[in-house]
Structures are given as C-alpha cells and as structure tokens.
Amino acid sequence: MGIRLSEHRSYFIRLLQDDERLDNSTQGLYLNASEFERYQNVSSKSFNKSSYRFLFDRKDSFYEIKADYCIGIDWLGNTGRHLYVEPKLNTTSSESFNQQLDQEEDGSVQVNISESGIFRELDYLKMLIQVTSVHESNVEVKDLVQIDWDVEQIPIDQKDDKLTPFLIVRFLQTLKTIVKKGLKKNYYKVEENLNNRIKGKILVGQHIKQNIYKNRFTATYCQYQVFGEDHVENRFLKKVLRFVISYVENHKILLSSNYKVLEETIRYCRPAFELVSDDVSENELNQIKHNPFYKDYKEAIRIGNHILKRFAFNITKTSSEKVVTPPFWIDMPRLFEMYVFSKMIEDNPDSKGEILYQFSTYGNALDILVCKTVITGQ
Secondary structure, X not given: OEEEEEOOOEEEEEEOOOOOOOOOOOOOEEEOHHHHHHHHHOOOEEOOOOOEEEEEEEOOOEEEEEEOOEEEEEEOOOOOOEEEEEOXXXXXXXXXXXXXXXXXXXXXXXXXXXXXOOEEOOOHHHHHHHHHHOHHHHOOOOOOEEEOOOOOOEEEEHHHOOHHHHHHHHHHHHHHHHHHHOOOOEEEEEEEEEEOOOOOEEOHHHHHHHHHOOOOOOEEEEEEEEEEOOOHHHHHHHHHHHHHHHHHHXXXXXXXXXXXXXXXXXXXXXXXXXXXXXXXXXXXHHOOOOOOOOHHHHHHHHHHHHHHHHOOOOHHHXXXXXXXXXXXXXXXXXXXXXXXXXXXXXXXXXXXXXXXXEEEEOOEEEEEEEOOOOOOOO
C-alpha cells in the first residue's frame, strides 16, 4: 500500500479514536493505535545538504509527511507502506504568469489564483532530453538520481515508473555522444578453429575435443587478439541497447511526446553496432579498465548496469505492466537549474563562454552567473 504525493504537498496520518466515524470526505490516513505506533521510528530522509527525499514530522495525535524538492519512491521505515512523490505543475500559476508577461505593457494585470489550482504532470523527461542535448549542460549532469539497490523493491504499475524512462533517456543521450565521436576500438580475444595454420596460441583442450577426437588433423583451435570495435565494452552497450529498444517500442503511450525523440536517437545509434556482437558475460565486465580519455563509456556502462538490473537481465520484463522498482529519488532543483542553463546556452551561442553554471568562491555558489567583461576606453 502506498501514499501518493506531489512536490511540496503534505499528507497527514492521524490516530483514529474509538468513538470517531469517518465519511468519504475525510482526507489523509486514519489508523488504530497499534498501526499508528509503527510510524514512531520513521524519520526524514535527506537527499543532499540542501534538500530532502521527504520530511516526516511527529505531533501528539498525528504525523505529517511532506514532499520536498525531489520526486521518487521509498519505503516509510518498516511500516509496510511506501511513499510515491510525483512531479506536478500548477497550470493556474503558470497561465497567470504567462498572462502577466503578455500584458506587461499595460501594467494593469490582475492575477487571481485559486488555492486548489489545476495540476498536470511536469514533463521531466523532456527537460532531461534538453539538458543532455547541449554539451555545456550535459557535462554537468551528475548525482541527479539516487538508487537504493540493497533494499526490498517496491511493486508499482508501469505507468508510475519514473526511474526506467529517466535511465533510458540518460543512456540513449550518452550513447549518441559516443556514436558521434566514433566507437572506441580495442584489442579483444577471438577463438577460432583454423585450417592449415596457427595464429596466437593453441587452446590444447579445445583442440583435442574439436579436432583430435574427430580426426581433423589439419585444423588447429587457436586464440588470438584482434584490434577493432567488437570488444566487451561495445558488446555490453549493444546488449543494453536491445533492452532499451524493446522498452521504447512497448511503451509508446507512456513516453508520449518524447517517443519520437527517443526513436530518432535509436535510429541514429543502431547502425554503429551492426558489426558488434551482444555476447558478453558478467566476468568480462568486471575486468574492464576504464580509459580516462573515454569518459562517456564509463557513464554509459554505469547507466547500462542500472537498466539491466531494473529488468533483472530479462528482456521479456520490458513489456510488463506490473513492475518492481528499487527506492529512488531524482533531484528536481538541479534538473531545473541545468534546464535553464541549457536554454541560455542554446539561445546565446555567441556568448556561451560568459554563462557560468554553479560558479563558486569562498564557499558560496551561484546557480547561474552571466559574467560579461566590458572594456571602457580611457
């Protein structure tokens, strides 16, 4: 059982008195004494130094759960319930803001906003696509999401899954950057049964099984190295790409307007892996040594591992309507800051060197600083 909240909203858990009756208009959660006591050990969870996953406040006769600046899902201690925080945008406020901008010249705009407002879900995937499509903002993308793989996963509907689309967008955008630069080439081992020649070293065990026992005396089973694109890192990326393609094709409605962008990215990346196999073992991945020159590979492999874990390495789960997800949280303030930063860079290409993100000095930091040097004559 879960509790659903949107950003900056509160939810109250109250103690149900013996003589109290509830009607359909009652909001929040009312529990008997034994169930109410389970929440005594629940506490607020921090995301970083400036924000919380959620805030939990204790009162005498009720508890207050408040969503902060993050969206995601998490367990509420050992109560057996989970908290789901979804992104929301008050369209009444935004429409009034746009109206004020349009009529700014009049100076006579009156804004009447109802307290309840009208809400719709914020398209955080579109924001992420925008951020990762601009180089200057893409290099700043880090620590946007926290995932707890070590705790029990939470069952949810596929339509409520915010983590998988987020990871898929990050993976595809990183993969697109890799393909633009060209796939990395490296040495990799090849095993082959050669006829009338020897290359590399002879694998004696396989040679006996494949050739000696079968009276193939002119063949030799060898292992040798090849320099090319079909190495373990590219194989892993292709394997993850197969899972991503399956998910995107099975959830066109869920991805809505972002589906076309993701489909175009897939069409761009897929041809680069035509000559690459997707046969890769976990042992091979553990032996990968990341080259600092190929930073995008390290990030793509990290995200790819998360995606395969999400589907339990089973591609048939990419089409499931009921899924389980690890507790996770997405840092919405940082995503919004980078979204604004990417838009400023995109709209001011000639002055992008003057737009600084997270400029800090003496322990203080600004979200975005526009620093334009003006040289005046003597």
